[in-house]
Amino acid sequence: MKGSWNLEGRVAVVTGAARGLGAGLARQLSDRGMSVALLGREASALESVAETLRTPAHVVEVDVTDDPAMGFAAENVRRHLGAPSVVIANAGVAEGGPFETSDPQTWRRVVEVNLVGSAVTARSFLSGLRATRGYFLQIASTAAFGAAPMMSAYCASKAGAEAFARSLRAEVAHVGVGVGVAYLHWTDTDMIRDVEHHAVLRELRGHMPAPARRVYPVAQVSARIARGVERRSAAVYAPPWLRLAQLGRPVFPMAVDLLSRRELPRLMAEHGFEQTGLLGTGGRVEEASLGRRAAADTRDRRQEG
Template sequence: MHSSPLNGRLAVVTGAARGVGAAVSRELARRGARVALLGLEGARLTRLSEELGDRARCWEVDVTDDAAMARVAGAVRDGMGAPSVVVANAGVAEGGPFLATGPATWRRVVEVNLVGSATTARVFLPALLDTRGYFLQIGSLASFGASPMMSAYCASKAGVESFAHALRAEFAHQGVGVGISYLNWTDTDMIRDGDEQPVLRELRGHMPWPARRVRAVDAVAARLVTQLERRSTAVYIPPWLRAVQVVRAALPAVVARVAARELPRLAAEGGLRATGLLGAGGRAARLTGDRDGPR
């Protein structure tokens, strides 16, 4: 697509092995971008790189490893040039009662989602300053709609929202754009695994119909990349999530009332158990960083 401003540009995508990251990488390549694929699952990254052909190269790396990320950033610059776009997408999730979740699992969610995004920004911002590029932070409805049974995920996504706002203010005068995306349920292995867990299945089931609908990952990726082309400061998928910002101050009270009614029933049915890290991507993250072991 030669009309795309991404044509010939270099984009870096973390968490590129599967899910939103892989779909975004494909869409970027379709619009003419070259893509540096970063993630934990080397075999999947290699297959995706081969699928995208000479437009892509891949690096297996943990986004929470400062030294390794710095080395990869240098290798990307030496091997592919200075990126114009960085998509901080790497993320994991867990569910279940806070006190039943092992501390290492809880910490790992925050480290990957929040600290990993900061590490990604730290190592690639020097290149974005050179290219006057754009940094897109992948957020979530959880960034402003905190839910019980997902305390680590909600805390980390609220954190990345504030982090993106802070970066935007700090680097705007230097020509670097920073955006935050708010995604609702997307058809990835993490969400499918969550639907197998009673506590998370109930969580989605008690949301209003538009809010509990699961969207195709390729459609989400196409909208993300379109907004990326526009260097948007905020991306809402679905678009009606923008309206939720108006009432976000009221959400905690509403959620608390629903939880007070439903959690005792779930507890009585034995449905309140810690899920561990969700999906195959979560299992890969657990193997590298989680000391609580399988759940």
């Protein structure tokens, strides 16, 4: 995967492209001459991003966890833009709070979007990537190798997404498809801005070493990831120092355990941590969808009864 890859004239697919990092990635890839398909739950927000791009763009409103809908989305993209050379599984949601009192539906949705949605994305677009000998990039997080208390769904989903991408890489390398994992830290999206509104996440961030508390601009992070796409990198680190953090993976669990044993009893007594719900504007869109789904299920059960 060494060397530079010319992206000019190729097609990219970005999930979760309505705002934040997904929108930033769409702009970076468009600036490199790629036509971009923007996938997500909010057509109007996706259209707004598409209007800012310099190259042809195509919007598909879709739930990345819906296998049939994503299959149709892949065909839709192929008809309008052509077979993709780059697919970025960026769609993601997060929530925080004690696992014991977590809402099962919300907890499950985090795993569905972050892990299952990434797998559905890869399955839907893999034939196109085979045709172009393309590149699939899984957006992960430091949560993939540094599991934190009060973030069980997010950490589990990102660790699973990392493992999925590594497995896929070994499976498709012989057909010329590259697979990479992007490791991010605190990035200035609306999801991260919600951190300051919730004691559980404020404390989580506050107990990190000072350098690890820094929040990075979307433009900086997306530019770093786009350079990784150009290189078809197996691992992309944004910021770059996260590469060094990988070396600490064997000791992170012990360090987290020791700190949690010392600090959590006091913090829980002071704050009485509550569930955050799904974070950010995208999270609220997902929660509204969950509410509609629950209401439909209740209506169906009443009709069956």
